[in-house]
Amino acid sequence: MSLLTINNAACKGCGICVQACPVSIIAMSNNKTPFVSAEKEKRCVLCGHCESICPDSALKHNYLPEMTPIRREKLKEVTSENIAEYFRSRRSIRAFLPKKVDKEVLEEVIDIVRYAPTGVNRQMNRWVVVSDPQTIRQLGEGVISWMKTMIQANPELANRLNFVGLVTAFERGNDVICRNAPHLIIGYTETAYSTGAKDNTIAASHLELLLPAFGLGGCWAGYLMVALQYSPDLKKVIGLDDSYTVHSALMVGYPKYRYFKTPQRKEAQVNWM
Ligand SMILES: Cc1cc2nc3c(=O)[nH]c(=O)nc-3n(C[C@H](O)[C@H](O)[C@H](O)COP(=O)(O)O)c2cc1C
Ligand code: SF4
Ligand code: SF4
Known part of the structure; x- marks a missing residue:
């Protein structure tokens, strides 16, 4: 099984997933479809950024479980549910707008x-x-x-x-x-x-x-x-x-892109005593 499955009907060929990959293993084919070559697959760190940043839900990472969509409305109220979503939807940002922060x-x-x-x-x-x-x-x-x-x-x-x-x-x-x-x-x-x-x-x-x-x-x-x-x-x-x-x-x-889904992470390892 290849690392990524692309829904060609949905993919616009924007290349955001290529830019988001922290280990630069995603490339664009001549017909503007993202792919990872077989020899580069082992360098994937399973961060899920490629799938979670795709604005068109066109990319599925085949070794990661189903991702949770990020709620679009602003998380204004301080509830445990909102804070949990705020924490889970934090992502490492690696592409920035060319704009200084005050x-x-x-x-x-x-x-x-x-x-x-x-x-x-x-x-x-x-x-x-x-x-x-x-x-x-x-x-x-x-x-x-x-x-x-x-x-x-x-x-x-x-x-x-x-x-x-x-x-x-x-x-x-x-x-x-x-x-x-x-x-x-x-x-x-x-x-x-x-x-x-x-x-x-x-x-x-x-x-x-x-x-x-x-x-x-x-x-x-x-x-x-x-x-x-x-x-x-x-x-x-x-x-x-x-x-x-x-x-x-x-x-x-300031982030250049927004993320649409939250990738899953490993189960917590806890000894309850
Ligand atoms: C101690 C530490 C060092 C890291 N160093 C880098 C780095 O040099 N470059 C980078 O792109 N990401 C770096 N990261 C980000 C991780 O790659 C990232 O947290 C991980 O892939 C999970 O993605 P997420 O933060 O979006 O959940 C670092 C994270 C930690 C905790
Ligand atoms: S981010 Fe989504 S739409 Fe853009 S090239 Fe990648 S898979 Fe296609
Ligand atoms: S899961 Fe992360 S490291 Fe693997 S291909 Fe996607 S963006 Fe790159």
């Missing part, structure tokens, strides 16, 4: 996450907001340089994380590191602060979840985050030295 809006979002829990209520989270396109580009290029070093130094890790593919895509003009996001929000704490990683990950997660309430979207910039943890030179680009450790990095902006 500083006041970013300030408000960052202000709200001060209320996230922190170990012993220490409240040590700090943030860097990068909005200058040249600096965002410099960070992306820095991650690629770090990946090239890792391809030599740790080929097993580089292979597992497909660094060669990412370097090739980036050098061909596809920004697979920062996804052309207009803003990056990078979270860090003092290195000496023992629960920094947990506190900051929780706060960044609150931040990502808050974004849709402001009409925004975001995505963890995992490669950037890890490169900032391992490369002191890259950390200098955002003005940090060894006394600080980066724990999170999010791409943020």
Whole structure:
């Protein structure tokens, strides 16, 4: 069975599914039908973005269960049902409008996450907001340089994380590191602060979840985050030295596309005692 089934009568050939795939395995055939070649199928991370972003319900991912349609009306009322839908319909946003977010809006979002829990209520989270396109580009290029070093130094890790593919895509003009996001929000704490990683990950997660309430979207910039943890030179680009450790990095902006369905996720694994 192939990975995707396309309803040709419904598909407009818009290519949104191609752009939405985080691992860039969907291509368009000559007759404008999306497909995944057999050798690329194993790279699918089963995120469901291709199916859930299709505006015409024309694409079915054959290895994923039925998706839940997202209700169109605004979720204004704070009910458990609405909050559940808000949480479930959050998606990682990897395509942004070329439009800056007002500083006041970013300030408000960052202000709200001060209320996230922190170990012993220490409240040590700090943030860097990068909005200058040249600096965002410099960070992306820095991650690629770090990946090239890792391809030599740790080929097993580089292979597992497909660094060669990412370097090739980036050098061909596809920004697979920062996804052309207009803003990056990078979270860090003092290195000496023992629960920094947990506190900051929780706060960044609150931040990502808050974004849709402001009409925004975001995505963890995992490669950037890890490169900032391992490369002191890259950390200098955002003005940090060894006394600080980066724990999170999010791409943020106005989403270019909306999602229509919520992909299913694995069952919760719980031991009830
Ligand atoms: C720690 C972490 C790092 C991530 N890094 C990246 C990244 O570098 N690039 C990217 O496109 N997505 C990244 N993601 C997003 C995941 O791929 C995404 O959460 C997953 O595919 C599920 O999709 P969803 O968030 O839309 O449910 C990251 C997510 C997490 C939690
Ligand atoms: S997003 Fe839907 S309509 Fe657009 S090309 Fe993909 S399958 Fe076709
Ligand atoms: S499920 Fe995700 S990774 Fe797999 S083809 Fe669809 S968009 Fe790409």
